[in-house]
């Protein structure tokens with residue numbers, strides 16, 4: 459079977475004592491059917507993305523230009539960066555940027571998704587601004603982090619005497635926002651973020667596609683994967699729909715106190731898919747009010763982990779701590795590279811069992827060990843199995859989880875597509891950084907901050 463597989467075995471009773479039952483799933487069969495019908499009917503923006511060739515063409519039209527640069531630097535945050543990072547890390551070698559240019563063939567790709575000066579400076583040290591394309595990505599065109607990094611990049615270009623329009627590319631709303639305005643005034647190249655697609659659902663739009671193309675990734679196959687997954691997830695029978703079944707099981711467990719969803723990748727290359735998932739699951743589902751206006755404070759906290767590394771950091775808690783976590787392992791069957799452990803110290807039993815074994819075998823055996831231990835400790839867990847890492851499988855993953863999030867949002871009866879909870883912190887930053895129009899807020903914040911009884915040791 460082509461594509462990724464979802465192994466739900468260890469989420470069900472009697473395989474795991476705390477798991478769900480078939481009856482519980484059957485009790486929700488009709489509800490899931492109507493939820494899927496509703497989603498198809500309502501068609502949230504992300505649903506049509508894989509079928510709109512425009513997003514691919516817009517990016518492929520400028521492929522040669524983009525790939526003519528030595529480096530491409532993405533300036534964005536949240537949904538305007540996490541998908542890009544997941545794509546680069548999964549689909550290019552982990553040492554991609556440090557490979558020599560003949561082996562790499564396509565530009566180095568850096569993603570600046572923070573305003574930590576040590577981080578930004580460390581990337582700026584690695585690029586030649588004159589040979590760098592800065593892709594500023596912001597749907598709103600107002601995000602302080604993306605905008606300050608834009609100003610820094612532009613300042614550098616101006617210092618070097620480079621015409622900004624030559625080395626800048628904006629990815630933003632087709633009509634609104636300050637980036638669009640600057641682009642129009644200065645004739646800066648622009649790609650569109652479809653207004654109906656929220657940032658965290660935008661990886662398959664030019665948001666994620668431009669840097670993917672810069673890194674030589676086959677975006678057509680990425681779309682093919684997403685399209686084939688679409689066909690699977692619109693199936694209204696929960697037993698044949700991996701995204702709906704996954705959402706439903708997470709929902710049932712959540713209502714049983716499983717407040718945390720751990721995504722643990724047994725592949726360094728797949729790890730940042732878990733970062734992408736964290737934003738999707740957290741921002742979409744963590745809500746104060748439901749669709750009836752009732753205060754509900756729902757949401758399952760997504761956590762990222764790496765196997766085998768975190769077996770030696772987190773697994774003690776996972777096995778013996780509170781019964782509040784459901785686990786998703788990302789398993790890779792075929793690694794691109796292989797290393798065989800040499801037969802050295804053949805007379806030392808603590809070492810000789812490893813000799814001659816492949817590292818991938820050790821890693822996946824460790825996964826089996828962790829799964830086994832979790833089951834023994836009555837912890838529900840599942841696997842997403844990647845036969846290999848390729849654009850098709852990654853496209854499938856993205857679309858499956860986007861749809862799963864949509865189903866979970868319906869089960870929780872919340873608005874999956876807004877994020878009112880991020881606004882206050884943003885506004886306080888504007889106020890304290892002196893943005894015009896926020897003077898009253900600055901006063902209010904300062905008086906609250908100064909009025910606090912200090913407890914500093």
Ligand SMILES: O=P(O)(O)OC[C@H]1O[C@](O)(CO)[C@@H](O)[C@@H]1O
Nearest residue numbers: 536537538596597598601657880
């Ligand atoms: O693309 P923008 O508008 O800069 O937003 C970046 C991110 O900020 C948020 O609006 C809130 O943190 C996310 O939803 C979004 O992905």
